[in-house]
Amino acid sequence: MNILIVHAHPEPLSFTTAMKDHAVEVLEKLGHQVEVSDLYAMNFNPIASREDFSELSHPEYMNYALEQRHACKNKQIAADIQIEIEKVQKADLVILSFPMYWTSVPAILKGWIDRVFVSGIFYGGKRFYNHGGMVGKKALLSFTLGGREHMFGDHAIHGSIEDLLLPIQRGTLAYAGFDVLPPFTAYHVPYISNEARQQILLDYQQYLHNLENLPALDFPKLEQFDDKLYPLG
Amino acid sequence: MNILIVHAHPEPLSFTTAMKDHAVEVLEKLGHQVEVSDLYAMNFNPIASREDFSELSHPEYMNYALEQRHACKNKQIAADIQIEIEKVQKADLVILSFPMYWTSVPAILKGWIDRVFVSGIFYGGKRFYNHGGMVGKKALLSFTLGGREHMFGDHAIHGSIEDLLLPIQRGTLAYAGFDVLPPFTAYHVPYISNEARQQILLDYQQYLHNLENLPALDFPKLEQFDDKLYPLG
Numbered sequence: 001m002n003i004l005i006v007h008a009h010p011e012p013l014s015f016t017t018a019m020k021d022h023a024v025e026v027l028e029k030l031g032h033q034v035e036v037s038d039l040y041a042m043n044f045n046p047i048a049s050r051e052d053f054s055e056l057s058h059p060e061y062m063n064y065a066l067e068q069r070h071a072c073k074n075k076q077i078a079a080d081i082q083i084e085i086e087k088v089q090k091a092d093l094v095i096l097s098f099p100m101y102w103t104s105v106p107a108i109l110k111g112w113i114d115r116v117f118v119s120g121i122f123y124g125g126k127r128f129y130n131h132g133g134m135v136g137k138k139a140l141l142s143f144t145l146g147g148r149e150h151m152f153g154d155h156a157i158h159g160s161i162e163d164l165l166l167p168i169q170r171g172t173l174a175y176a177g178f179d180v181l182p183p184f185t186a187y188h189v190p191y192i193s194n195e196a197r198q199q200i201l202l203d204y205q206q207y208l209h210n211l212e213n214l215p216a217l218d219f220p221k222l223e224q225f226d227d228k229l230y231p232l233g
Numbered sequence: 234m235n236i237l238i239v240h241a242h243p244e245p246l247s248f249t250t251a252m253k254d255h256a257v258e259v260l261e262k263l264g265h266q267v268e269v270s271d272l273y274a275m276n277f278n279p280i281a282s283r284e285d286f287s288e289l290s291h292p293e294y295m296n297y298a299l300e301q302r303h304a305c306k307n308k309q310i311a312a313d314i315q316i317e318i319e320k321v322q323k324a325d326l327v328i329l330s331f332p333m334y335w336t337s338v339p340a341i342l343k344g345w346i347d348r349v350f351v352s353g354i355f356y357g358g359k360r361f362y363n364h365g366g367m368v369g370k371k372a373l374l375s376f377t378l379g380g381r382e383h384m385f386g387d388h389a390i391h392g393s394i395e396d397l398l399l400p401i402q403r404g405t406l407a408y409a410g411f412d413v414l415p416p417f418t419a420y421h422v423p424y425i426s427n428e429a430r431q432q433i434l435l436d437y438q439q440y441l442h443n444l445e446n447l448p449a450l451d452f453p454k455l456e457q458f459d460d461k462l463y464p465l466g
Contacts, residue, residue, distance in 0.1 A: 010283065046279055061244065061246050102347065103400040103404030107279040111340030111341075111344075148462075156464065166396050167397050168335075171336025171337070171397055190298075225390050229384050231390070
């Protein structure tokens, strides 16, 4: 497979970064082609703005999604965005690698999504979920967090991690058409021993070896809804 | 009340921005003091990094939350962050005003949270949820989106909007101690008539007039959990 890892951590010596480096090594050994977008190292600009288009179809009033559609058609999208779009288009699997910040992705990674997942290519009209622009590709989250595993779950203090991941796994990746694989979650990372971290790297290695067998998470299919997107039956 | 509106839209002529302006007018007429952080107008930097601290307690390896705690104690946090922290500290109510991007906040607003909600002031140790640093303050979301109301809900195509808002309403605002008021949601904004938009402004005005009567959303209380944060009973 062609694999794109989009990585977002401000500290090159972090365990999250070690996990990313480990993933590159393991996946290449397995014969995959791996590309990395290291957003901090790239100094990636996460702010969606009119500067993202060399020409606006409606300069007097900017609708961001509409200008995305227009700019993609006319090759007027900013070069840094175009490069990332092409990396995703080339990839069979996209891995988002990050430390959880406020039960979500860091801003620099949110901005990569805001700017790169352009209307017209990733979605548009009735092209979303199982008809989204990225159908046929897989995606997964690989992240670290401070909390312990027992703090997440239906009756746990922070609720279920699946629920916290809905905006990114369902509202973003599945919406754009990706098959979303179960995430790899590294709990309590800032507080554990080196031995425990080594174990996480081993678990991650096993997870990556098993990638092709992971069943995708279940998300809506357009065929379950009518023309106006009311649920059928 | 002292009210802080944190606004994030790239287009000054947008309806989201009109809603923000309307809120300022309505709230001031009601006798409140209103301050606005217009993140795009401020060119706010959303990227958490070591540049946020004038000195690091551990320059050889940066743990962002640890450096936040250290820098707040020693007044070594970046000036743009310090200003925003003080605005929040002064506020009785914080309103986050934004267009929904990928069922979440735009990156510039996510970065305002990542950088401003510092460890040591907003949370830390066992100070979170109903013991969080912002206890006694209220917060609410006011946002626009493209989808129609019937596309959200338990059996709807995008699931319930409350679930999509969990990371921001529960994992962020409630976690930091805010009482989170029910959000004001403006559906289908890019596609509706001017008359429908005028109606939304009227609805928003009524919502803002009724602020003091809105019951806060229900989120965990630490007393429901034991020392290790396992659920009691």
